[in-house]
Amino acid sequence: MGNHLTGYRCVVCGSERSASGIALTCEACGGNLDALYDYEVISREWSREQLAADPDPSLWRYLPLLPVDSVPDRKSIRVGGTPLESLGIIAEKMGLGSLWVKDDSRNPSTSLKDRASEVGIRHAIEADKRTIVVASTGNAAASLSALSAWHGVNAIVVAPAAAPPAKLTQIVQYVATLCPVAGSYDDAFDLSLKLAENRGWYLRSTGVNPVMTEGKKTVAFEIAEQLGWKMPDAILVPVGDGCIIGGVHKGFRDLKAIGWIDRIPRIIAVQAEGSSAIADAVARGGEILPVKANTIADSISVDLPRDGVKAVRAVTDTGGAAIKVSDDEILVAQHDLASSTGLFAEPAASAAWAGFHKAVENKIVRGGENVVVLITGSGLKDIPAAQKKVSIPAPIKATEEGLNEYLSSLD
Numbered sequence: 004m005g006n007h008l009t010g011y012r013c014v015v016c017g018s019e020r021s022a023s024g025i026a027l028t029c030e031a032c033g034g035n036l037d038a039l040y041d042y043e044v045i046s047r048e049w050s051r052e053q054l055a056a057d058p059d060p061s062l063w064r065y066l067p068l069l070p071v072d073s074v075p076d077r078k079s080i081r082v083g084g085t086p087l088e089s090l091g092i093i094a095e096k097m098g099l100g101s102l103w104v105k106d107d108s109r110n111p112s113t114s115l116k117d118r119a120s121e122v123g124i125r126h127a128i129e130a131d132k133r134t135i136v137v138a139s140t141g142n143a144a145a146s147l148s149a150l151s152a153w154h155g156v157n158a159i160v161v162a163p164a165a166a167p168p169a170k171l172t173q174i175v176q177y178v179a180t181l182c183p184v185a186g187s188y189d190d191a192f193d194l195s196l197k198l199a200e201n202r203g204w205y206l207r208s209t210g211v212n213p214v215m216t217e218g219k220k221t222v223a224f225e226i227a228e229q230l231g232w233k234m235p236d237a238i239l240v241p242v243g244d245g246c247i248i249g250g251v252h253k254g255f256r257d258l259k260a261i262g263w264i265d266r267i268p269r270i271i272a273v274q275a276e277g278s279s280a281i282a283d284a285v286a287r288g289g290e291i292l293p294v295k296a297n298t299i300a301d302s303i304s305v306d307l308p309r310d311g312v313k314a315v316r317a318v319t320d321t322g323g324a325a326i327k328v329s330d331d332e333i334l335v336a337q338h339d340l341a342s343s344t345g346l347f348a349e350p351a352a353s354a355a356w357a358g359f360h361k362a363v364e365n366k367i368v369r370g371g372e373n374v375v376v377l378i379t380g381s382g383l384k385d386i387p388a389a390q391k392k393v394s395i396p397a398p399i400k401a402t403e404e405g406l407n408e409y410l411s412s413l414d
Contacts (some may be wrong), residue, residue, distance in 0.1 A: 170285020
């Protein structure tokens with residue numbers, strides 16, 4: 004099936020523009036854009052039965068709802084198709100109907116952001132752009148770097164020099180051009196805009212390129228398909244810039260528009276207390292004001308969310324909520340998730356697990372409900388953060404006696 008993109012609509016003023024060229028922000032007011040599709044044609048030409056028969060497990064199985072003409076020639080690295088794990092014992096203990104975690108740490112660079120990079124790279128190639136620039140605290144940069152190496156395009160990364168070393172190491176391993184700046188994510192973001200504008204490079208940064216939302220929305224497609232098109236009551240999403248939660252919302256809205264689902268779950272935003280611009284905006288009725296971000300969860304540490312309007316809309320339009328969690332709650336949740344499920348998530352992703360427990364405690368999620376928690380990245384991305392709540396034992400004697408003494412001391 005061909006490209007069914009019909010244009011873009013501003014989420015602020017409602018102005019529309021054509022699908023031609025590369026769309027960034029609204030020319031009328033500077034607001035962010037939503038991609039529009041010919042949903043009538045898609046629903047007529049594509050069915051859930053056809054999708055079920057598609058052997059491709061990657062996100063490219065959803066091509067009719069993506070803003071590109073064709074799938075990449077090389078896609079065996081596989082982005083998408085990540086597991087939705089049922090946690091029945093925990094659900095029963097907490098009085099829920101069902102509980103699932105969507106584990107997007109299984110993507111190639113161990114982050115959900117591979118979804119945006121994969122679709123963005125294809126979009127750039129179809130626009131004859133072979134150099135792509137991104138601003139990132141680490142995950143989006145590592146993602147772009149990995150997939151650029153796979154697809155044979157050039158990646159330029161502008162990242163805070165203080166980003167976790169594991170993420171910066173990923174970037175240079177993939178031989179992307181790393182530009183570590185002595186500043187914040189917001190500083191890096193502004194620099195990426197200037198590079199794209201002045202050099203004619205494709206901009207992968209979230210919040211200004213609507214294609215990033217289109218890539219990330221595929222996680223909602225997968226959740227719906229994996230649940231047999233029966234929607235959960237609520238989904239909890241960690242939030243920084245707002246692009247992931249906006250993508251989750253967009254994905255469910257697309258599916259509803261083509262008649263594949265009959266309702267959209269409540270979307271619950273989870274933010275670190277030290278980076279809570281979206282949660283604050285929801286509380287004050289929608290106005291987004293910058294904060295001075297300070298949190299251990301670097302992936303969601305943002306002063307001014309660049310996709311904030313979409314994020315607030317995802318919460319308010321679905322009757323959801325916004326929850327704040329402390330850094331200590333995030334680290335406790337990281338250890339709890341790992342020890343109870345075997346899933347080792349980075350602090351930003353663990354925030355969703357912390358928010359889930361707080362949502363149950365505060366009856367934002369109610370007894371008997373069916374809930375999905377979105378895990379967006381691997382804990383291996385930031386080992387120093389994980390070590391703040393656990394300790395490695397001191398060496399013991401390399402003898403059976405020494406080992407027995409040590410084991411006895413644990414009883």
